[in-house]
Amino acid sequence: MTIDELFELLILNVEIKKRLRQLLGEIDTLSKAINESRKKYNTKKAKSPPQKAYKAAKGDDVDEMLANWINLHGCSIKITRIGGGFYMFGSKKIYAKIMNGKLVIRVGGGYMSIDEFMKHYGLQEMQRQQR
Numbered sequence: 001m002t003i004d005e006l007f008e009l010l011i012l013n014v015e016i017k018k019r020l021r022q023l024l025g026e027i028d029t030l031s032k033a034i035n036e037s038r039k040k041y042n043t044k045k046a047k048s049p050p051q052k053a054y055k056a057a058k059g060d061d062v063d064e065m066l067a068n069w070i071n072l073h074g075c076s077i078k079i080t081r082i083g084g085g086f087y088m089f090g091s092k093k094i095y096a097k098i099m100n101g102k103l104v105i106r107v108g109g110g111y112m113s114i115d116e117f118m119k120h121y122g123l124q125e126m127q128r129q130q131r
Helices: 003-047 061-073 114-130
Strands: 079-083 086-089 092-099 102-107 110-113
Touching: 061 079, 061 092, 061 102, 061 114, 092 114, 102 114, 110 114
Parallel strands: none
Antiparallel strands: 079 086, 086 092, 092 102, 102 110
16 A cells, blocks of 8 residues: 555545544434433323222122233223123223233224224324313
8 A cells, every 4th residue: 555545545634533423422322312312201101190990899700800901911991891792992892802811902893902002092092082
């Protein structure tokens, strides 16, 4: 290598180091912002009222599975037991049952697992409640 080529490599090295320092500074700034957001979230979360545990009807396997799911995952949407597997999920009437040992919800012509149902319809119901 010639001296000119070595000099060019040295200049490139210096530029790369400058860019790395700049990126590390940006990462540090973003990290601080994330930590501040976490502190605000945790403060707000601590001030919010605690979630009430869902109490299952004794002897109702569907209601007990639903209660376990709600108490484990939490649910801000009001769920009221009507009976016979029927529930009011916010403003929506749903039917729940156990299939192959799993809690499923009737949707259209089939069934959806409670996890899938909550991901899809839980968001819709929350938006409906906010309106």
